[in-house]
Amino acid sequence: MSLKATKILKNTPSIIASAAVGGKMENEGPMGDYFDKINDDPYFSAETFEQGECQIQKQAVLHALNKAQLQSEDIDVLFGGDLLNQCTGTTYGVRDFLMPFLGLYGACSTMAEGLLMSSVFVDGGYADIAMAVTSSHFCTAERQYRFPLNYGGQRTPTSQWTATAGGALVVSACKNPPYVRACTIGKIVDMGVKDANNMGAAMAPAAFSTISEFFADTGMSPDDFDFIVTGDLGKVGSRILCELFDREGIDIRDRHKDCGLMIYDFDEQDIHAGGSGCGCAGSMLCGYFIPQLRAGAIRNILFAATGALMSPTINQQGESIPSISHLLWISHESGND
């Protein structure tokens, strides 16, 4: 079965372990109990926020390895990336593991891209055991993309709160749920949004494009899934996504979940339009959805993390914000029985 953007994975690789790491705010949110490791110190005992973000990745990899009862030398390939320029959260976070490493750049879609790559490499026999990791950090992201925190800038109502979080997962050919059944590689979508404080609006059309493509390629529909999970569209982007599906006569509201709407408490935490960052979708997938899918409490999800491929430099030159979304069908059943 050869399809343009959607690949059916014949050998349905298994996600054998996953781990989520978070900060203080993530712990205080409604999903706090689903993190494997919480760090109250935003510096993670390091000297700078950037070095702190490296610790998120290191912790996520170590916890995932530990759960899988594996050593770093058992990993055939590690896929990783993050929001920092030159993906330094990843590079410096994982360099000590000496794993064969392939760096990704997909902004907040990185967890989906990493899982997609891991699944393809294992499905095709190019790796026995593959791993994916990602992270984000509120303080590093604000400094790099908007203003240094010391500036004390006011955040707009449409702005999202970059999660100080990360996730790592291990994929192998082993036959334990959950399984990755298919994946859809996203296309870059740019609807002309130029507001660096409104990532949800920029990313929603990318999620719509990829999820629609999956349905068109496979003939499946929202009814086939417990949840359609998006990465971090937040309030603004989630509303746009639902409205885009409305136009096609499809109501996804009763099964749409957005990691950016799940991770924080809108009443108690000052997070404006919701959570964001690679670590938002990364930690919700690794900390919550994968364990639920493993246990069978959830049977089938589409996981479509979204990334705003935003560059402050080129944005200040007047350019709009292109976005992308990659999708995975993750299931409690392998479908090969």
Added chain:
Amino acid sequence: MSLKATKILKNTPSIIASAAVGGKMENEGPMGDYFDKINDDPYFSAETFEQGECQIQKQAVLHALNKAQLQSEDIDVLFGGDLLNQCTGTTYGVRDFLMPFLGLYGACSTMAEGLLMSSVFVDGGYADIAMAVTSSHFCTAERQYRFPLNYGGQRTPTSQWTATAGGALVVSACKNPPYVRACTIGKIVDMGVKDANNMGAAMAPAAFSTISEFFADTGMSPDDFDFIVTGDLGKVGSRILCELFDREGIDIRDRHKDCGLMIYDFDEQDIHAGGSGCGCAGSMLCGYFIPQLRAGAIRNILFAATGALMSPTINQQGESIPSISHLLWISHESGND
């Protein structure tokens, strides 16, 4: 045959087309005739250097598609990345093509990483036709990594000249030379070099690590190849690489070629330690080596592009520069006859 870092590609995907794009200095160098498209204007008729770099990628993709007699909708997946923060040369350069897109970050190793991914996706049947693209631009790289050009900073003797160049290639299961026979995924290597003006020294140990791993995994030796091609080690890094092999009792000097030593004329052009940038290895592979391998003038090469995963932010915080190198064995023969 399952090996840790080296993957033997059973179906030996074919590189059916490639194209190289360069600027004025690249045209004036000894390899000028091997570029498919030259742009004398460093702005590429755009308003900023960054927008100019996007044009390199667009031109490279268009020329490669044209040579392969394909349309953008024929491409199942495009792998791309570059040196700019958030890989904007790629993102903004290719967004109009609407191809399924997977973003990479491998610094100057990107062409090797993209060819590796393209080869694995085609070899495993996850894509009928895959594409890889990358670029670099002297003016965008200097501004981002060191100083804006207007500053008029003095360059050190060990510094390299980022090529204003790019390359794109098309991989398919079709049976025409050259073929990708195997690939080795690199590990992050960090020997503690902290000098942002001496990338060659930072990258040489990564090239040594990956090339050595390929020889160990396959039992092959330098004698099996016409050339061992490194990405952009320049004078300093090339010398270190040869010395590292000397310690193992292996002399690679008579078959080592470095793209950073090939692309410019050291006597006539003021390029200090040599060329660098994703576009250096990218254009030399796509413009020179692939056509020579297709014609049979060269029979076998190892192509090991190297990337310095350097971040100005974290480098200024006192950190060293980790590096990586990915390797491809590219051959005139498929080995499947």
